[in-house]
Amino acid sequence: MLLRDHLANIIFSSCRQLFQCRDTLESELCAVMEGLSISIQRSDLPIHMEMDSLSAVNLVNGIGTDRSVYALLVAEIKHLMSLRRTCVTHIGRSQNVASDFLVKSARTEHRTVVWMDSGPPEVVDFCKEDCMMSHE
Template sequence: MILRDHVGNIIFSSCRYLFSCNDVLETEIMGIREGLSLALQWSNLPIDVESDNLEGVKMILTGDMNRSKYAFLIEEIKASLIERNSCITHVVRSKNNASHFLANFGRSQCRTVVWLGSGPDELLDIAGRDCNP
């Protein structure tokens, strides 16, 4: 997860090691929920959530009742988005390198970490390229 301001400066970056997940979709949805929750705590502005997981984004955007095993998580995300008049959009993975790096960092290091205003050195380089291709 990475929260940036309107010009791309990092407000915080974070990764979380998940001890158990049923599948990739659950991991992605949990990442969206966790990132949105942290962003709501660290900013008073509307939040634009970007995810490279198209299936998860579609589940959140649909107005239909979600009857999947992820229904509770999806409804929680929807309520959080409404709370601050925020939105979620799908981005291709090549435009989401910073979040992809953080997910791999958390998984490979088996760590949960939050960096305020920064992140690992490699992330700073990646985030700069994501915002300024």
């Protein structure tokens, strides 16, 4: 998970090992819920969340009754989204390199870590590159 401000500065980054998770979609939804919760606690600004999981984006942006196995999790996410102006959009995996690195790190290193105002060196570098490319 990676939270950045409107200038693309890192507010916090984290990775967490999930011990019980049905599949990758559930892990994406868990990350959305945790990210929204932390974002709401750390800032009063509107939240724009970008994800490379189109299925997760469609579930949290869906209208109507969700009858999937993820219904409770999606309902909790929608409640959090109602607390702050929130936008969840889909981006390609190539645009999500820093977050993808954090996911792989949690899975391969079996650890949970939070970095305030920073991240592991690789994530800091990815964010700098991302910032430079967006200003070109």
